[in-house]
Amino acid sequence: MATGRTHRPATRSRGIPEATVARLPLYLRALTALSERSVPTVSSEELAAAAGVNSAKLRKDFSYLGSYGTRGVGYDVEYLVYQISRELGLTQDWPVVIVGIGNLGAALANYGGFASRGFRVAALIDADPAMAGKPVAGIPVQHTDDLEKIIQDNGVSIGVIATPAGAAQQVCDRLVGAGVTSILNFAPTVLSVPDGVDVRKVDLSIELQILAFHEQRKAGEEAMESLAEGLPATAKGSTDQGPDGDVPAVMPA
Amino acid sequence: MATGRTHRPATRSRGIPEATVARLPLYLRALTALSERSVPTVSSEELAAAAGVNSAKLRKDFSYLGSYGTRGVGYDVEYLVYQISRELGLTQDWPVVIVGIGNLGAALANYGGFASRGFRVAALIDADPAMAGKPVAGIPVQHTDDLEKIIQDNGVSIGVIATPAGAAQQVCDRLVGAGVTSILNFAPTVLSVPDGVDVRKVDLSIELQILAFHEQRKAGEEAMESLAEGLPATAKGSTDQGPDGDVPAVMPA
DNA sequence: TGTTGTGAACGCGTTCACAGCT
DNA sequence: AGCTGTGAACGCGTTCACAACA
Numbered sequence: 001m002a003t004g005r006t007h008r009p010a011t012r013s014r015g016i017p018e019a020t021v022a023r024l025p026l027y028l029r030a031l032t033a034l035s036e037r038s039v040p041t042v043s044s045e046e047l048a049a050a051a052g053v054n055s056a057k058l059r060k061d062f063s064y065l066g067s068y069g070t071r072g073v074g075y076d077v078e079y080l081v082y083q084i085s086r087e088l089g090l091t092q093d094w095p096v097v098i099v100g101i102g103n104l105g106a107a108l109a110n111y112g113g114f115a116s117r118g119f120r121v122a123a124l125i126d127a128d129p130a131m132a133g134k135p136v137a138g139i140p141v142q143h144t145d146d147l148e149k150i151i152q153d154n155g156v157s158i159g160v161i162a163t164p165a166g167a168a169q170q171v172c173d174r175l176v177g178a179g180v181t182s183i184l185n186f187a188p189t190v191l192s193v194p195d196g197v198d199v200r201k202v203d204l205s206i207e208l209q210i211l212a213f214h215e216q217r218k219a220g221e222e223a224m225e226s227l228a229e230g231l232p233a234t235a236k237g238s239t240d241q242g243p244d245g246d247v248p249a250v251m252p253a
Numbered sequence: 254m255a256t257g258r259t260h261r262p263a264t265r266s267r268g269i270p271e272a273t274v275a276r277l278p279l280y281l282r283a284l285t286a287l288s289e290r291s292v293p294t295v296s297s298e299e300l301a302a303a304a305g306v307n308s309a310k311l312r313k314d315f316s317y318l319g320s321y322g323t324r325g326v327g328y329d330v331e332y333l334v335y336q337i338s339r340e341l342g343l344t345q346d347w348p349v350v351i352v353g354i355g356n357l358g359a360a361l362a363n364y365g366g367f368a369s370r371g372f373r374v375a376a377l378i379d380a381d382p383a384m385a386g387k388p389v390a391g392i393p394v395q396h397t398d399d400l401e402k403i404i405q406d407n408g409v410s411i412g413v414i415a416t417p418a419g420a421a422q423q424v425c426d427r428l429v430g431a432g433v434t435s436i437l438n439f440a441p442t443v444l445s446v447p448d449g450v451d452v453r454k455v456d457l458s459i460e461l462q463i464l465a466f467h468e469q470r471k472a473g474e475e476a477m478e479s480l481a482e483g484l485p486a487t488a489k490g491s492t493d494q495g496p497d498g499d500v501p502a503v504m505p506a
Numbered sequence: 507t508g509t510t511g512t513g514a515a516c517g518c519g520t521t522c523a524c525a526g527c528t
Numbered sequence: 529a530g531c532t533g534t535g536a537a538c539g540c541g542t543t544c545a546c547a548a549c550a
Binding site: 021022024025026028029030050051052087088089090092094096102103104106107108110111113114116117118119157158181182183184188190192196198200202203204205206207208209210211212213214215216217218 | 274275277278279281282283303304305340341342343345347349355356357359360361363364366367369370371372410411434435436437441443445449451453455456457458459460461462463464465466467468469470471
């Protein structure tokens, strides 16, 4: 992946697996909910259930951060919230720009979960001159011409691309040129970026296609079950019942 | 993950790895672009570059589908488009409902990539009576009360949840109760569903937090490099330069 | 000659199961 | 007695490298 390669041999201990990183926000959300209910401690079992993972995985994940639990007791909620927040870099403020203020861009700008966790929408940028100055979610839209200046003035290192596919690479190049090193891409295109820049993508149509694949398979199985219908009902598989409940994880390159 | 477990021992050959399934839409997109430019064939190398993966991975992925290439030549674009579409179940029409027509729901309803590939927005549903009847993206919004009837009348098996977090589980339960077996969840909550129902989630705030983690790390490395500044400039690691260029991939739940 | 298809090696992530603390 | 922390086993996915073949 484009994820900033580690360069140095790594001092060991600073090696949190990517899969673990992807789950930390999940744990943090569950912990925050517990914190709001003033729950003082949780066991790995309870927290895992709330986050939708299994407890062994959760414990191993936490073990990469350090030994923050107490044997026989569980984890201190407040303390864990702090540790994970710190690990994720949420104790600092991250100014973010959103480029492309169409339906989606506007929705993102209005999204509450943004401000809540260390992220601040520093600016909205659109190529349409007619949009310029118009406030969206209380923030005036600025024109693409000023992109570089906006990035630099606000010290932005995270950019969100919500433009049409055709404009995405160009916007990406300008963002990167202006100093952005992390990009969240909603446009249905593969972005190419220099080494050291992280890209994560969110793609509605890909998600739907993956669902369709499984949906189709289910339909096929139903048909097969219909065929086996009249049969003496042997152990027909009963939907297997795996431990269930994994969570998607956007994997890096 | 909640992804439909395979039940039966699997006839072998029907075993396409989940990671491969997640990349098929990517290949399909690249192939569609080539097709529009009337390119007749591609090599694994070219196609892989367009899709942002490496060629060995692409060839192995295709090998799970069958032997659709020609040695010494490459792959026939049209043929591959068809094969992948069929494999993903896109040769049929998938009616989809979107629940929660706020900013995001409206953006999704307006999203063009929907209709393009086998998906059709069959209905928009919202809990706000004031929205009822109002058209969004040309489709009249219907009230939540009629959810079950809408699902059944339209034969919907894929639902998109774009409600606030608080309403998501309840909406999910009703969708599943009405027969939906695949859910794309935009609400920031862990949904619990019975076995056999697939859930994929798209979570802006999680994505940003993952980016923040890497961003923070980069800042840390810069600081370390500053420390090494005055030094005689040994091989300072030169960003290692791995084969580079992968792309994130949203993994299933 | 050029490119696919794939066995084999490898590495990462998950799960198991239990030793180690409280 | 209870729950965490983790070594070890396992399985999936990626990468390598080359044989097969048009």
